[in-house]
Structure formats: C-alpha cells, structure tokens
Amino acid sequence: MTLSGRDAFRSELTAVAGRDGRVVCLETLPRNRNDHPFEAAHPDRYFSLPNAGSVLTQMVTGLGAAGFRPFVVVTPGAVEGRVAVPRTLWRDCLQAGATVVMPPEKFPEGYDEVRGLSGIPLAVPCGEKETRAVVRQAVRSGRPHCLVLGGGPGTDLSWESSEPSVAAARLISVGEAGTRLALAARAAAPGLGHAHLVYLDDARLSAAVAELGAWTGTSVVVAAPRLLGPVVRALRDRLPEDSVRGVPAAVGGGGADVAEVLAAAAVG
Numbered sequence: 001m002t003l004s005g006r007d008a009f010r011s012e013l014t015a016v017a018g019r020d021g022r023v024v025c026l027e028t029l030p031r032n033r034n035d036h037p038f039e040a041a042h043p044d045r046y047f048s049l050p051n052a053g054s055v056l057t058q059m060v061t062g063l064g065a066a067g068f069r070p071f072v073v074v075t076p077g078a079v080e081g082r083v084a085v086p087r088t089l090w091r092d093c094l095q096a097g098a099t100v101v102m103p104p105e106k107f108p109e110g111y112d113e114v115r116g117l118s119g120i121p122l123a124v125p126c127g128e129k130e131t132r133a134v135v136r137q138a139v140r141s142g143r144p145h146c147l148v149l150g151g152g153p154g155t156d157l158s159w160e161s162s163e164p165s166v167a168a169a170r171l172i173s174v175g176e177a178g179t180r181l182a183l184a185a186r187a188a189a190p191g192l193g194h195a196h197l198v199y200l201d202d203a204r205l206s207a208a209v210a211e212l213g214a215w216t217g218t219s220v221v222v223a224a225p226r227l228l229g230p231v232v233r234a235l236r237d238r239l240p241e242d243s244v245r246g247v248p249a250a251v252g253g254g255g256a257d258v259a260e261v262l263a264a265a266a267v268g
Contacts, residue, residue: 002128002156005149005176006073009101012132013071014038016139017045023139024063026056026098027073028089057092064097069139073101090146094120099138099145104175104224111230114146115202122201124148124227126179127156130198146201148227150176155183157196169265170195172212174223174231177249182222185261192265200231209238218243220264225255 003011010025014037017023025038026047039046045068049056056072063070072093090100094117104124114122121138123145125131131149138145155176170193173182179196186192197208212219212235219239221232225248232246245264247256 002154003131004151004154005125005127005131006101006103006151008128008131008154009073009135009147009149010037012135013139014041016136017042020069020139021045022067022069024068024070025073026059026070028056028075029073053089054092056089057096060093060096060098069142070098071101071138072098075103091117094144094146097144099147101147101149104148104150104177104226111227115200115205115234117146120144120146120201121199121204122146122148123199124175125198126173126176126196127154129156134198148175152176155180157183169193169218169220171261171265172197172219172221172231172235174200174221174227175249177255178221178223178227181247181249181256181258181261185222185258185265188258189262189265197231200227200234205234206238209235212239212242218245218265220244220261221246222249222256222261224249 002008013023013025017038018041024045026049028049036046047059060070060072074090074093090102091113093100120143123134125134125147131154134147138147157179171182171185172195173179174197182194186194195212199205219235219242221228221235221244223231228246228248232244236244247261247264249255
C-alpha cells in the first residue's frame with residue numbers, strides 16, 4: 001500500500017522545498033497531532049490557517065510578489081471553529097498565483113470554472129508515484145496548478161501487462177477511487193481496455209482525446225461522483241462518435257461495485 005495522495009504531496013513538497021527555498025506550504029486544515037513533515041523540515045515556510053479567509057489570498061499574493069512559490073491545501077466550505085472557509089477560496093488562491101490542493105469530496109461543483117481558468121493545469125493523480133511526479137512538475141513549471149488529492153490509501157498503477165489487441169470495452173479511470181474500481185473490474189474481466197487520465201484541464205484533456213479518438217467502442221468513465229459528470233460531459237463533447245458512459249466510484253462509502261462497471265461495459 002502506498003501513501004495517500006495528501007501524504008505523498010506533503011512528503012514530496014517537503015523534499016522539493018529542501019532544494020528550492022522559494023516553495024512555501026499553507027494549509028486551511030488544522031494542525032494534526034502528528035508532526036507535519038513540511039513544518040518539521042521548513043518551519044519558517046509553513047503556515048496553518050484553519051480560519052482562513054481573504055487573509056490567505058493576501059498572503060499568497062504577497063508571497064508571489066516576493067518571489068516565493070506558494071502551495072495551498074484548502075478545504076472549501078469546511079467550518080473550523082466559528083469561521084467558514086469560503087467556497088471560492090480555491091479560485092481566489094489560484095488567481096493569486098498559488099498551486100491549490102483540495103480533496104475530491106470537496107471538489108467544487110463549478111468544474112467548468114476550474115477548466116476555464118486560463119493556463120492552469122488541473123490534475124487528479126492516482127497513487128504515490130503519480131502524485132509525486134505531478135508535484136515536481138508543478139514546482140518546475142512555476143505556474144499555479146489545481147491538484148485534487150484524496151486522503152485514503154493510494155493505488156499505484158502498473159502497466160506491465162499488455163493491453164488486449166481487441167477489447168470488448170474501454171475503462172477510463174480518474175483519481176484514486178475511480179482507478180481502484182477500474183482495476184478491480186479489469187481483474188474480473190481481463191478483456192477490458194483501460195486508459196487513465198491524470199490532467200483534466202481543457203488543453204491536456206484535448207491532447208488525451210487525440211489519442212483516445214481512434215477508439216470506436218464503448219468507453220466507461222469510472223470516477224468519484226463530483227468528477228464523474230463533468231468528465232463524462234467533456235469526453236462526450238470531444239468524442240461525438242463514441243459511446244461514453246459513467247459509473248460513480250465511492251470516495252468514503254457508497255458508489256458502484258465491480259458488477260455495475262461490468263454491466264456498463266456490457267461485459268458478463
């Protein structure tokens with residue numbers, strides 16, 4: 001079992017910050033009883049702001065102007081004490097120049113608004129290796145990113161097995177929960193094809209569709225509920241000849257099972 005997306009993010013950002021003194025970490029989550037690795041290694045560049053509001057955006061703006069690269073972990077709409085974290089805080093921080101990390105269950109319903117923020121990559125990595133790679137890319141680019149990371153056990157992908165030459169249908173997995181369910185479904189039906197999406201912003205989704213476009217069969221998107229509908233709509237817009245279906249994957253309970261995925265793919 002690998003680290004959760006959130007823990008992998010904290011670990012990799014801590015390591016990167018050891019090589020790049022411009023990296024700063026801010027969190028709207030309250031301090032954990034366990035030591036935060038970034039706080040322990042770089043206490044002068046870590047800020048816990050559970051009652052964050054406009055002050056967080058002001059800090060991000062000021063840090064950016066001073067040449068720093070702020071990374072913000074934000075839980076929109078959460079209430080800590082008596083102060084509600086604004087649901088638009090993620091957008092304000094992105095526009096102020098920060099990379100924003102949020103959990104899939106709190107991903108804003110305005111998915112199209114995130115995609116519409118010009119030039120901002122939107123990533124939903126799965127597993128520790130993928131998450132670490134996305135964090136490194138965000139730091140190297142010097143541009144704000146929006147990262148959707150879960151707090152549950154991570155699932156690293158392995159593409160060592162070859163894709164079937166003729167697949168009955170294709171699964172398209174997004175995020176931790178979606179990928180776990182897709183892998184379980186493929187284990188039950190090895191004839192299924194499997195594509196995995198990491199970036200969901202318009203530019204990178206269009207690039208991925210260029211590769212997916214040769215497919216003429218059924219595609220079944222497996223993702224957390226807040227991501228599922230928008231991703232299905234986006235793919236249908238880009239694959240008009242394709243048959244795109246969606247199956248919700250549980251984030252914290254509920255969701256579909258393997259049998260439902262196989263039924264959507266018309267297998268079994």
